[in-house]
Amino acid sequence: MSASRLAWPLGVTAVMLMAxxxxxxxxxxxxxxxxxxxxVAAVVLERWPLLLEHLWPTFYQILLGFVLSVAGGLVxxxxxxxxxxxxxxxxxxxxxxxxxxxxxxxxLLVVWFGTGDLSRLLLAFLIAFFPIVINTVVGLTSxxxxxxxxxxxxxxxxxQIFAKIRLPHALPLIFGGMKISITLAVIGIVVAxxxxxxxxxxxxxxxxxxxxxxxxxxxxIAVLSAMGLALYGLIVALERVVVYWxxxxxxxxxxxx
Amino acid sequence: MxxxxxxxxxxxxCKTYASGLEALRDVTFRVAPxxxxxxxGPSGCGKSTLLMMIAGLVPVSSGGIRIDxxxxxxxxxxxxxxxxxxxxxxxxxxxDNVLLPVELLRLRRRDxxxxxxxxxAMAGVEDFAARLPHELSxxxxxxxxxxxxxxxxxxLLLMDEPFSALDALTRERMSLELxxxxxxxxxxxxxxxxxxxEAVFLSDRVLVMSAxxxxxxxxxxxxxxxxxxxxxxxxxxxxxxxxALRRAIEAEEVA
Numbered sequence: 001m002s003a004s005r006l007a008w009p010l011g012v013t014a015v016m017l018m019a020x021x022x023x024x025x026x027x028x029x030x031x032x033x034x035x036x037x038x039x040v041a042a043v044v045l046e047r048w049p050l051l052l053e054h055l056w057p058t059f060y061q062i063l064l065g066f067v068l069s070v071a072g073g074l075v076x077x078x079x080x081x082x083x084x085x086x087x088x089x090x091x092x093x094x095x096x097x098x099x100x101x102x103x104x105x106x107x108l109l110v111v112w113f114g115t116g117d118l119s120r121l122l123l124a125f126l127i128a129f130f131p132i133v134i135n136t137v138v139g140l141t142s143x144x145x146x147x148x149x150x151x152x153x154x155x156x157x158x159x160q161i162f163a164k165i166r167l168p169h170a171l172p173l174i175f176g177g178m179k180i181s182i183t184l185a186v187i188g189i190v191v192a193x194x195x196x197x198x199x200x201x202x203x204x205x206x207x208x209x210x211x212x213x214x215x216x217x218x219x220x221i222a223v224l225s226a227m228g229l230a231l232y233g234l235i236v237a238l239e240r241v242v243v244y245w246x247x248x249x250x251x252x253x254x255x256x257x
Numbered sequence: 258m259x260x261x262x263x264x265x266x267x268x269x270x271c272k273t274y275a276s277g278l279e280a281l282r283d284v285t286f287r288v289a290p291x292x293x294x295x296x297x298g299p300s301g302c303g304k305s306t307l308l309m310m311i312a313g314l315v316p317v318s319s320g321g322i323r324i325d326x327x328x329x330x331x332x333x334x335x336x337x338x339x340x341x342x343x344x345x346x347x348x349x350x351x352x353d354n355v356l357l358p359v360e361l362l363r364l365r366r367r368d369x370x371x372x373x374x375x376x377x378a379m380a381g382v383e384d385f386a387a388r389l390p391h392e393l394s395x396x397x398x399x400x401x402x403x404x405x406x407x408x409x410x411x412x413l414l415l416m417d418e419p420f421s422a423l424d425a426l427t428r429e430r431m432s433l434e435l436x437x438x439x440x441x442x443x444x445x446x447x448x449x450x451x452x453x454x455e456a457v458f459l460s461d462r463v464l465v466m467s468a469x470x471x472x473x474x475x476x477x478x479x480x481x482x483x484x485x486x487x488x489x490x491x492x493x494x495x496x497x498x499x500x501a502l503r504r505a506i507e508a509e510e511v512a
Contacts (some may be wrong), residue, residue, distance in 0.1 A: 154334050155333075164357075
C-alpha cells in the first residue's frame, strides 16, 4: 500500500485517539470504565513480557487453526466440485450448518475434547473453514466454458484442466476466502480461550476483567488486534506475489462467527 | 479414389439435442488439403456447432465426420483451433500461452520454443512474448491465439468467428495477416463467419448455411487471384461474389 493511501486512515485514527484522550480527561471518566489511550499504551510497554507470554500461544493456535481451515476447505471444495454425492448430499449440510452460531458450541467442544489445544483448534476450524470452501467452489466452477473448450481442443485431460486452468483461476477467490478466514480464526481461538484456558490472550482478557484491570484488558485487546492486522497483511502480501496477474478479487462469501 | 484423401469430409451430419432441438440436418461437404473454406451464415444457424463437431468437442447425432480419412470422435493433436475470444490464460505470458498445447501434450517445451517465437514474429507480436495478456490489445490477443493454434503445426485450422470481437479496421488487417500466414504454412482452414466480405476476401470457397435446422444451401467458388490485397475488395469480381452471397442469404431468410 502506498504511503498516500495509508496517510488518510492513519490521520483519522490519530484524530480519534486524541479526541478520546481529551474526552476522558475532560469528563473525568474513571480508569476502570475507560482508560486513556496513553494509559493503555503505557501498559503495553510496561507489561510487554506478560502480554507476549499470552500472545504467543494464541498466535500459533490461530495460525495452526487457519492452516487447517485452508487445507480442509480446499480438499472439501475439490470433493464438492468433482463428486456428485458430496455436492448434492454434503454441501447443503455445510451451508445449513452455518445457521448454528459456532461460538455457542465452544462450551460443548470443551466437554467433548477437554480444555487443551484440540477444542480450541476445532472451534477455529469450524468457523474459518466455511469461507474457504465456498470461495474455492465458486472459483473452481466459475471458469468460462470457452477456456474448458479451448483446453479440450488442445487435448487437455481432466487433471490438466484442473491443475492448469481451474485452480489458477480460483486463486484470487481462494485468497478472498483466506482473508475472511484469518479474521474468523482469531475469533475462534479467542472465544475458546474465554471458555477454558490457562493461558492465551483470551484468558488474559477474562482474567484482567475479573481483576477490574481495564487498562490491562484493553492492552491485551490492542495487542491481539495488532496481531490480527499483521496476519491479514501477511495474506495480502502473499496474494500480491501469488496472484500477480490480477487485482485482488472481491470476496464473495462470508461466515457467521 | 484420389491419391490424397480430403482433409475434411462431412457426410449427412446431423445434430439433435436432447431437448429435441434440431441444430443441423444432413450437412455434407468436403474440404481439400490446403483449401480455405468459409462457413457463412446468420447467428444461430449452427455453424459454430458444426465447427465444434469437426473439432471433436461435440458428438454428431448421426452421419459422419472424417479428418484425413479418420472418423472424428475426440479432439486431435494435429488440429488447431481459434475461438471467438482469444481465451488466453491471464496468468501466463504470451509465450507460455502459445506453448500451452505443447504442455498439454506433455512434450518438451524447448523443442517447440523456437517455433513459438517464430510464429510470434510472423504475427508481429514477438516483442510481447514475455508480457501478460492483459497488457495486449484485442487484435494482439487474437494474433497470439492464432499462434497457439499453429504451434503443433496443424494440418487443419478451425476458426470460429475469430475476428468478430475486433473493430472494423483491425479486422481487415487481421484478415490480411491471416492470409499471409496461411500462404506460408498452407494448413487447411475451415473459417466460420457471419461477415460476407470477410468470407469472400479470405476463402477459396464459401458455404452458405441456413438456420433451423442448419444446413448448407448454397456454395460460391471465389475465383479471385492470390495473394490478395485489401484493394481487391473494390474489384468488380469481388463485389459480384459478395452480391451473390447476399442474395443467397436473403433468399434463405425469406424461405
